[in-house]
Amino acid sequence: MIGRLNHVAIAVPDLDAAVSVYRDTLGATVSEAVDQPDHGVTTVFVELPNTKIELLYPLGTNSPIAKFLERNAAGGIHHLCYEVDDIHAARDKLKAQGMRVLGDGEPKIGAHGKPVLFLHPKDFMGTLVEIEQV
Amino acid sequence: MIGRLNHVAIAVPDLDAAVSVYRDTLGATVSEAVDQPDHGVTTVFVELPNTKIELLYPLGTNSPIAKFLERNAAGGIHHLCYEVDDIHAARDKLKAQGMRVLGDGEPKIGAHGKPVLFLHPKDFMGTLVEIEQV
Numbered sequence: 647m648i649g650r651l652n653h654v655a656i657a658v659p660d661l662d663a664a665v666s667v668y669r670d671t672l673g674a675t676v677s678e679a680v681d682q683p684d685h686g687v688t689t690v691f692v693e694l695p696n697t698k699i700e701l702l703y704p705l706g707t708n709s710p711i712a713k714f715l716e717r718n719a720a721g722g723i724h725h726l727c728y729e730v731d732d733i734h735a736a737r738d739k740l741k742a743q744g745m746r747v748l749g750d751g752e753p754k755i756g757a758h759g760k761p762v763l764f765l766h767p768k769d770f771m772g773t774l775v776e777i778e779q780v
Numbered sequence: 781m782i783g784r785l786n787h788v789a790i791a792v793p794d795l796d797a798a799v800s801v802y803r804d805t806l807g808a809t810v811s812e813a814v815d816q817p818d819h820g821v822t823t824v825f826v827e828l829p830n831t832k833i834e835l836l837y838p839l840g841t842n843s844p845i846a847k848f849l850e851r852n853a854a855g856g857i858h859h860l861c862y863e864v865d866d867i868h869a870a871r872d873k874l875k876a877q878g879m880r881v882l883g884d885g886e887p888k889i890g891a892h893g894k895p896v897l898f899l900h901p902k903d904f905m906g907t908l909v910e911i912e913q914v
Contacts, residue, residue, distance in 0.1 A: 664905050667904060694784060701905075720906035722906035740805065767854070771798050771801065
């Protein structure tokens with residue numbers, strides 16, 4: 647069912663510092679920062695040859711990553727995103743196997759303009775999993 | 781400097797359960813479990829089209845992931861591994877920029893038979909980073 651690893655998301659407490667580490671220290675290609683007010687984050691993409699690292703920085707009040715950064719002051723890996731062909735079929739198959747889909751279970755348009763759902767980390771070995779229809 | 785994301789490593793408290801989630805629930809191709817006594821882990825690789833997920837389960841006493849699993853009972857993402865062309869050149873460049881290399885700073889042969897080094901998570905936004913010469 648799952649296809650490519652679309653991205654690894656890392657929540658960071660200092661976006662400029664994180665960009666510098668990935669661009670200057672690790673020598674990777676890094677996108678401009680983009681505010682995503684609908685998602686409560688500012689995102690920067692680190693473009694690797696085979697996948698992306700998504701740097702997430704809180705935007706506005708009630709950012710969905712604010713609590714994560716309270717618990718992980720230095721930052722940390724926030725979620726993994728796997729690609730699926732059909733997000734409704736994937737959701738129904740996962741739910742039939744007892745996996746918990748977060749929110750109301752209806753796909754939302756994610757930060758990349760594609761339908762996404764998040765799955766409960768307790769059902770995936772402590773990993774918050776995003777599935778994205780590509 | 782960094783190239784492909786070689787793998788995402790996830791430490792798991794129950795390897796059979798983790799294999800079942802990735803193989804049966806998520807429908808991915810999963811390798812046989814391999815004991816790596818030199819590294820204190822049993823590994824299973826989830827083969828995605830563009831990268832791998834490495835499931836890590838403690839092997840023997842003093843497994844390097846035992847403490848991580850004490851802190852993260854459900855499991856969790858343990859490290860990211862980036863490929864480099866020349867691990868000595870990468871190490872020297874990182875050290876010159878103040879990044880901390882773990883251990884004695886000399887590359888070890890990792891679980892894939894290639895030279896690896898680990899970098900301090902505090903220098904990489906809370907992410908334990910492995911670099912592997914490919």
